[in-house]
Amino acid sequence: MALSECIEWLKLLQFKKLENDEEGALLEPLKNFINQPEFLPHEARLESISSKGVRFVDGNGCEVPVENLSDGYRSILSMTFELIRQLAKTYGPQRLFAPNDPTKVIVPGVVLIDEIDAHLHPTWQRRVGLWFRDHFPNIQFIVTTHSPLICQAATIGSIFRLPKPGSEEQAGMVTGIARDRLLYGNVLDAYSTGAFGDVPTRSPESLEKLERLAILNQKELAEGLSDTERAEQQQLRAQLPTAASALPSADTEVSGQ
Template sequence: MIINRLKLKNFRGFEELSVEFHPDFNVVIGINRSGKTSLLEGLRIGLGSFFLGIDEQEVRSPLIRDNDIHFVTYEHSREFQFPVCIECEGIVDGKHVHWLRERHGKKKGTTFKDARSISGIAKYLQFRVRLGEESDMPVLAYYATNRLWQESKKSGISETKLGRGYYNGFEATSNNAFFLKWFQEKERTAIQRKKEAFELDVIKKAVSQCVSGCETIFFDFDEKVQTIVLRNINGKEFPFNFLSDGERNLLAMVADIAFRCVTLNPHLGKKSISMSPGIVLIDELDLHLHPSWQKTIVSNLKKTFPQIQFITTTHSPFIIQELDDGELIKLDGEISEYTDQSLEDIAENVQGVENPQWSMKRKKMYEAAKEYYQTLEKMNKDTASKELERLRNRLDELSKPFAKNLAYHAFLEQKRLVRESEIKKT
């Protein structure tokens, strides 16, 4: 399953937007409020149309909500704009498909009649699964920025593979409690049978490939622990709650994707993570990650889940630096060259950061020094006494940032004394 194009109309901050996607990996960039998260939300609703064909109680198709409606503000009113349209083109189960979700008024719901092309395929795939046939089901999941903290209130495990595999897939809440309970039961069964299920082996492999320094994970049944434990390559063990936010976030996300792969496509066996198709949305891929992990996360996800199309957002130049041609989407301007570029060049030319080599403190000091010299030049024998006093006060202000740099502060003061002396002589 691949999405090739998304068109949004009157959706959130977008009056109109059209985006084409790379079939493998996509990273969306832009300044804050440029619409990165809104784009993912539009995709979530569009791709969630697949769930219209899955009649499991746990699986629901996202709707266009009131706060998704674009509005125009006038002097004394706010007018909502209709219709709200989410239009998608892609490939589902080997077929080129076009579908549409709309909303035509505040009191009207989200349409589904123009999404039958994709929901019909989902319905057919579900029919085949229930007949016991082997069908490659697409993995569909969305990981929002609050994915580590906002836990779903439901933790019951569905009896069907589609119910488990698509449970909470396009919700913004975390799936951790649901996965933890499943993992615990699988580990207990493996201990009793003295043989590890292939599902556990696949998930552990995915985590070890994506989480730097991880050898494996396992469930610790000690009554004082009762959680997943990470064992690193040095043999040290860390309960899930003892890990850093970045480690927990990445481990939970990768394990969840792998869990969906093995659950939806058990017929693929140990190849389920490498052969399962699907689309995964991740808001702020760099969330809580150390820069060294940011440099490897893209290649690790590609290697671990090669048949899944990823659409992510980021502010990290480290992540941009790791992309191939065609994998970067910029919402607020043209894309400059980013492959094989330095971090400084990416920050300046791609992300629009001025003088990325300088800290803001250094930049302010440079501007202050520049104005200091310009102010000195304005002081001469023809300068009125009041203006001369104002310039002297300004020099006092400009020299403050350099107070801790004694050598340069003394240099500025010397320049000022020389100038004052020249004025007195004339």
């Protein structure tokens, strides 16, 4: 559901609340859920809902138009509103939230989200899985992603590698060292597992610089460098801080077992 549709749904809830309709009782706990700390950017909160629209304000009390929210937060809001809307249709508005904790939706279910990382800043890619897992504790989330940062939320659960469309690759569960690298390593560790296919981690220009640095490093050991070459070497080392002293073989492949 697009955020614009979610906004219309919020307006409908406001009308139902004024009409004392049972569904309107969802509005206040929903606002409390959305306004919990560290969810919206810059301490923004959902302030009011009327026929004129939905009003957000930031931590300074300044109005934040919905259209000015970033694509990432609009995406998170859309997913959250739609998930709660569907759960309310299934279970009713009175049973969704924990009685003593408005930050938790306690009903069970299975939710599928395709490409959950779309439009999300890397910071939110790392947080989104953990956030949904913490605040919807009885929901099983099955998501697809192209981001290793999303996988870091799967400490409880499983990770599967899907084959490329049209290929003869086999799907399979990521286990062992490869799984540990996805969960606990950095982005380069994750890509080295092969779970995301053959992903170049350096640009062609970077590889040229890396090759030049390897040549200078080898020359330094063999015969020494001129002042100009040493200055070039130091510059390349600053640009390529993780570079090894020699290039790996062109057909070397690192994979997790």
